[in-house]
């Protein structure tokens with residue numbers, strides 16, 4: 001699977017290397033932090049790591065903390081299994097990621113910044129390091145940022161471990177060489193982050209949009225895609241489509257257009273559902289594709305979320321109860337163990353799902369599933385637990401007949417994005 005060519009008319013800015021590298025960094029240095037954050041807020045740039053937080057506001061908050069040291073971190077860990085939108089981005093536009101991070105560091109007042117990457121992303125690591133080394137040699141980065149004498153050291157930090165490392169508080173601990181479990185927020189990393197200092201953590205796709213915004217203006221960006229969450233997003237569409245791969249999609253694009261851009265159903269297959277949002281995502285039936293925009297709010301309204309940008313097309317050969325149960329088991333296995341409703345609740349949910357798969361479920365199991373799913377989500381310390389029930393809930397909601405007579409098609413609880 002690789003990057004797919006987007007249909008004509010779809011704005012492409014994340015994958016497009018800037019025609020004038022470092023022009024945006026120079027502009028940010030000239031404009032100053034207040035003007036840079038104001039531009040990002042006017043543009044409406046929201047984080048692409050799942051939570052959808054306003055990037056300009058996050059940087060303002062980080063910059064406002066009284067501290068002798070602040071940090072900026074690019075989250076390129078990409079924790080969901082078999083998803084590689086961030087890897088492709090770092091390979092194809094490492095300049096955009098490094099420049100976005102340099103602008104973040106400059107804006108929040110950091111002298112040191114890190115790009116956290118999965119250790120097996122060797123090609124991405126090589127390309128990112130090449131950009132940094134060249135920029136240091138040209139005195140754009142390093143001991144004299146843009147020749148001003150101010151220091152900005154950017155380092156690529158390969159990490160390897162569980163999927164929880166993608167969560168920002170765990171990521172910061174992993175960077176500090178510590179064992180990680182998520183921390184309750186607030187306080188956010190913008191207040192207490194890497195080594196206890198204020199830290200701006202952003203997904204690599206969020207950062208790669210920043211040079212484009214500073215080069216082309218807030219208005220141009222705000223006019224792309226969904227007005228509540230403008231810009232483009234990276235979507236990995238795989239499974240029963242003719243052309244699996246990664247697409248750069250204007251936010252708000254209806255799901256049927258994304259499927260069409262991937263060539264529609266694979267030969268001999270008919271897509272019956274999309275699993276949107278990775279292993280904690282939701283199943284969306286084909287009859288809703290046309291009316292569901294690819295946006296945080298649009299997906300939430302049908303029980304799914306953007307998450308890692310993964311979209312899996314499923315045809316008639318896939319049994320939804322089986323897949324939903326397997327995903328729930330994955331969530332249980334990945335739970336870090338800190339929160340009891342997550343550690344134990346997700347495992348019990350998987351057991352209920354298995355009874356449906358085995359044809360042994362009773363109507364009481366259908367009830368239990370709904371109640372336990374609500375308890376698990378309510379008890380969430382991090383979004384892993386808040387979202388873990390989504391596959392089973394949306395499976396039951398939209399594919400009740402596959403779960404057998406024990407299910408009377410109850411409705412799924414809407415989910416939130418990971419944060």
Ligand SMILES: Cc1cc2nc3c(=O)[nH]c(=O)nc-3n(C[C@H](O)[C@H](O)[C@H](O)COP(=O)(O)O)c2cc1C
Nearest residue numbers: 047048049075078079166167168202203206383419
């Ligand atoms: C279980 C879990 C896994 C996550 N994995 C990732 C990840 O792989 N990449 C990422 O950028 N954010 C991930 N996040 C979100 C981060 O905690 C954080 O919100 C994000 O990196 C902030 O960047 P943004 O403001 O650009 O979205 C995850 C969150 C949770 C709860």
Ligand code: SF4
Nearest residue numbers: 336338339342382385
């Ligand atoms: S909700 Fe789950 S994954 Fe998140 S901190 Fe608690 S046990 Fe760990």
